[in-house]
Amino acid sequence: MATHGAPVDCSKIEKPWLLLDKQFRYRVRLVNVGSLTGISFTIPDSEMEVIQVDGGQPVISHRANSVGILYPAERVDFVLGWPKSVIDANTEIVIELDKEYFLRPNFALTPVQSFLLGAESVNQQTTKNETAIIRFNLREAMGPPLTHPLPDAGKFFMIYTDIEILNHLNSIPKGFINHTTWEPQNLPLIALSREDWDSHQLVPWTGPEPVWIELTINNVDSSGHPFHLHGFDFYVIASYEGKGGWDYYNPFKPSRPPRGGPFNLKNPVRKDTVYVPPWGYVVIRFLADNEGIWALHCHILWHQASGMVMAFQVLGDEHKGLSNNIIGLSAEQLCMN
Known part of the structure; x- marks a missing residue:
């Protein structure tokens, strides 16, 4: 500079x-x-x-x-x-x-x-x-009109994301999703049981069967974050840029409707990367049917490197992760070699 x-x-x-x-x-x-x-x-x-x-x-x-x-x-x-x-x-x-x-x-x-x-x-x-x-x-951007109604979500997740500068982290900027700042482990999570994952891993399980997921991403920062989901395309059913206050959306409080108005369930655009506006939120919906542990992260690379990363474990076993199937075993063998 x-x-x-x-x-x-x-x-x-x-x-x-x-x-x-x-x-x-x-x-x-x-x-x-x-x-x-x-x-x-x-x-x-x-x-x-x-x-x-x-x-x-x-x-x-x-x-x-x-x-x-x-x-x-x-x-x-x-x-x-x-x-x-x-x-x-x-x-x-x-x-x-x-x-x-x-x-x-x-x-x-x-x-x-x-x-x-x-x-x-x-x-x-x-x-x-x-x-x-x-x-x-x-x-x-809008997608073409849906030929069939978008299925209702079977599970709901909500996250908050921001960059924080904290004394106990030596005032080094860190990316957070909820209260977790990501750091990699020596072995990939896919090769480990859940009990061996450390506190830097935020990885909710979607369940043993395919299910439609509705994810609300709330952005606490004054600048936007382009979030990318590995392994899936998703429908963007809501996007709202806040006005500088607490303009977030909590799907678990139905008494407070989304400030951006009703969701677009007629012609939502389908993507794998979405810009989450400052002080606002994005709501996406996708079918979790592709087995694996799939990262969700900000694609501004220093935000990602500083910890603005989480993942979804899709299918598999909640306690064992994927370590007992062929994918997990081959990943472990590859990393050990």
Whole structure:
């Protein structure tokens, strides 16, 4: 990070560029492989049709020339094309970093980058683009209408998550889910019985049979957290950004309805990574039918590394974990070797 007292001397380099025949349409998959913040992706003179998110789940699209915010681990697929009036004109790709996690000015950071997108045409022109930006807001994405009602949840879980700086932890920032900050054990949990798991492991058991789970993730922080669930896709049935107070949701207190209004049970988007807004909550529903111990964690990597991780044990035995089946035994043998 640069400051006035310690500037960063960056040498100028030639920007990469891309050459496309704008007479064709292209399917593009955009993946945020970053570890800190979200991005928005814009091609001003283009026509984008967003078709899928994350692991190939369909969404309802609308005309756009920009898509975002795409948080770490999120993916989006869109069809990219151009109107005939601009197929001979050069344009640009604009990538903008979300400012949410940049609380202090960094003079070495260029949050908006643009790259030449050249038209592969004999009549190539360079024109100034003044097209209005129409963004497909991924946080508001909806899925197609469900053909069958979403099953009711058989089990409910609720968590609270935040980053804390505590004296007894040497004032080192730690990520918490409920009262647990995760640390890895020497052997993976799948190779151990539950009685051998330490106090840093928050791993509720979903039960011996497949069951629909409803999970409420409450965010106590003033910035959002993109949470990723391994092993499953889930329906996002509620998302609410708080107003700075206690705007959380407790499904075990029916006398206090969710502040974000009724759940969307008609056309919820299906994902495997979801942004949990600041001071707010997200409610997801998924069928727990894939046996294993599956991590749920914030995909801002330093949040994950500092402890913002938990897991679900799906199927198996509540007391033995998975250590007596072939998966657990092979994991133990692999780690011992």
